[in-house]
Amino acid sequence: MWGIVSASSMFLWLLPLAALPILFHLFLKVRKQVRPFPSLMFFLQAEPRLSARKRIREWLTLLLRITVIAALLLALARLLWLGQSGGGAIAQVLLIDNSGSMSGNAPDGRTKLANALDAASGLISDMGPADSIALVLLVEDPAAALPSGFSANKQLLHTALERIKITHGSGAPAQSLMQAFSILGTASTARREIHILTDAQDTEWAKPPHANRSPPSGTAITLHRIRTLPHETPNVSVGEIELPRRSLVADRHYAVNVTLQNLSKKEARVRLNSLDSSGVKHSLPAEIPPQTSRTITLPIETHQAGANWLTVDLENDAFEPDNHSSVAFICQPRKKVLFCGPESTFGMIPLAVSPSGDGSLSGLIPVFKQKERSLTDLLKEPPAMVVLRPATACATPADQAALSGYLEKGGNILVLPDLKTTTARENVPPWLRLRFGQPISNEKGQPVMVLNKTQSIWDDLKNDTGEVMVNQTKVFSLLPLLPLPGQIPLLALQDGTPLLAQQNLKKGTLFISGIELDSKASTLPLKAAFVALIHNMALTGQNPGGNTTTLLAGTKPAGQENPDLPVQLHAFTGGVMEWQGPGRNLPALPRAGIYSLEANHQTSFIAVRSAIAEGRESFVAAEKIPALADLSHQVEDYQDSESLIRLVRRLRTGVELFLPLLLLALCAAVAEGLIVNPAALAHPGKAPVHTSIMDRISIPMLLRFWKGRA
């Protein structure tokens, strides 16, 4: 293949400018003085060929000036000389971007991944008999089952290409490149190439590398940038699913929040679908203004204890890979709420814990301590919450110790005020020695206000405006709480007198109430929010995540304790996936969904959500890719596979003429300077007698030229 091609052909159109020196020579001749002289014999004696030499010098100067301009223009045109194709086998690594963004459309209307696969297919077809190709994906996808190294089998490579599908994750260029380098390092050929087929999305390619990398010697890296067609309809991405900030128990209804983000400049109307582990589906319409986020609340039911999950996805959205999110969580079985005393002494609380008394709908079962039973026995199976009065609860030191142990392990205790009974303080553990003020009574009732609204106890008690729905509560009698270090007041009278507070003690939480939770002491038990308040108290604390994790698509699950143990990976939702192998080889999970991981007879659940960043329509347009800043690389815009093959052939044999042409221009400029002013050579110290043509062209001369033309 022979010839010269230009990368910036615009400059070739400017080549006629190279004739400017001729025009100047013809029309802007330097005015010479005409002088009669006695004889020219001495001039001709001194230099017999003076006139001829001068003429030659003039034309040589002209030629050099033309050369300077022409060489500069040709250098700017980025010419490439295509020599004869060299021989020798070539080892190529095709790094194919299969991240979510590649599902967007290219200018030809097909997906960018389809374009990338076309390009890869073209390169495979163009492979010589001694050449070999390896395939590497930007997002690891075990389902693609690519050949592990180089292959010269075109059929095998074509088949592998067919298995490459779009993923929901973001790629890791650094890792993929290192993998490509590693594969290239095994090649025995002298010529090595890496062809990156990608849309150069900012998410992956705009970040500079952390450390310098060194590819195997002789490696040429070319990034073929596939252009993106902007989305015609709005693109909404689904963010993380936000679970309630407390323990989740079976047989309950919960509300989870899903954040939808509209990345486009148009209002989006989408439908959010959900599916939980019980097979219950919900569907909600959502309208999201342009470039804003909106949180959608979805109801879920926890029918069974143990592992549960929820997946959501969007309908009517322009870009699919960022439409998926999921979460896995552990539900605890129905839990008891232990009341230390007879039911009649706890007002409305037992009813709020479970209206039916058996835990249905609430997941909480009220249990009342009989006098003959010790607290130690009752706390062996930790309840969700213990409701007690300090003076009567701790009869023995063993009970005190059991209660302390329960609290330290994460238990919740609701302390009610002792208005009638007085007990020696010695019977009370130190952390329960609370201080109350003098009783306050008011027949008309005093309004209360909510403090520390960000506490999780208020989570389900807020209306759409964010107000906690207990503001209309009135208190008739109370024992005001005297503040102690570490107490967080939750409810108080309008004058600031606290009547409900929270204190975190180790893993547990202590709720201290200054009011009896019955209708005589306050109107709080009559409020609908009272049930939610009591439930929130009972279930305060982190949901035991246990064996559930949430990952972004394209990332690997955390390493196993024993990497040699066999592991099984199974997909519940999000596509078919069955994988077995040692723990150290755990693959990345490229698509959103719910996966179970079995290792050492234990099952854990992995929720994978799609990468929001893949929906961004921001791509690296520069000639150099920041993520490849430490590597010598070339960026070419992809058009079609035939053009790509032509380009690759050209790059294999072409020689960049930019530098030689620039040097030529420089040499010509220097030579012109020396020829125009030979005195500079003969007498380096003297001021130049002549200057170049530009110095000789004065404004009056230009005016004269212009008038002459007119």
Add this chain to the structure above:
Amino acid sequence: MSRYKYLPSSLAEALKIQGISVRRPVHGFQAGLHRSPHHGASIEFAEYRAYSPGDPTNLIDWAVYARSDKYLIRQCYEETNLRAYVLLDISGSLAFRDEGPVTKMEYGCSLAAGLMYMLVNQRDAVALMTFDMRLKQGFAPVSTSEGLRPMLEYLETIQPGGCGHIEAALHEATTRMASKSLVIIISDFLQNAEMILRGIQHLHHDGHNIMVFHIMDRGERRLSFSGIAELRDLETKQKLVLDVDEIREAYQTAVALHQETLRTACTNCLASYHLIETNQPVESILSKLGS
């Protein structure tokens, strides 16, 4: 004399007391100031020779006979006037003027007029010949001021022009000159030095005394201008575009070499060589010559 352009009264007055002498004997036609090749009746002793029968006896130096007992005849030099020929170059190149107050032609005319006046003034005969590539005009020698008038008037009519060929003109001039004369050449000598030399050697061979006046303009010598110039040869009309600054040094060297060649050649031919720039006053040149 004041009516002549090239011989104003001031110049004539200054030259009145000046004279020109020659190195070699000259043939004259009457008694004069210059030594003749013949023996004659002057007071300047030349030699003794033996008496030959037929010689007048009154020529015998009897005092010598008394001492040596030999008949010897005492001979003295003859003194005669000289014939001078002023050869004035009137070729086109003489029309040049740059730094001098007058053209080389005008300067040459003044010089010729002054020289002729000086010669006539010391009773020598002088003739004027003009030439370019051959002789143009020749006047017969005159030895009176009145005889000088046509030549002075002619000088005022001269217009320089045509190509010069000094050698050819000198060869031609030798055929029209009496032998052993004084030949004064006034020219810018813009010809190959070897060719000029052949002409001068011809004059020397004929026994002439030769005086060479090489007239140049100072600007012509120094090449006072600079930059790109188109030079037009005043004789051949040939054009040459050149960068004066670039060629100046080589030009000056070539001019100096040409002058030196002429000077050496003149010395070899017993000719006196005078390089004159047109900004030098004619009076001072002629005064130096006379002194």
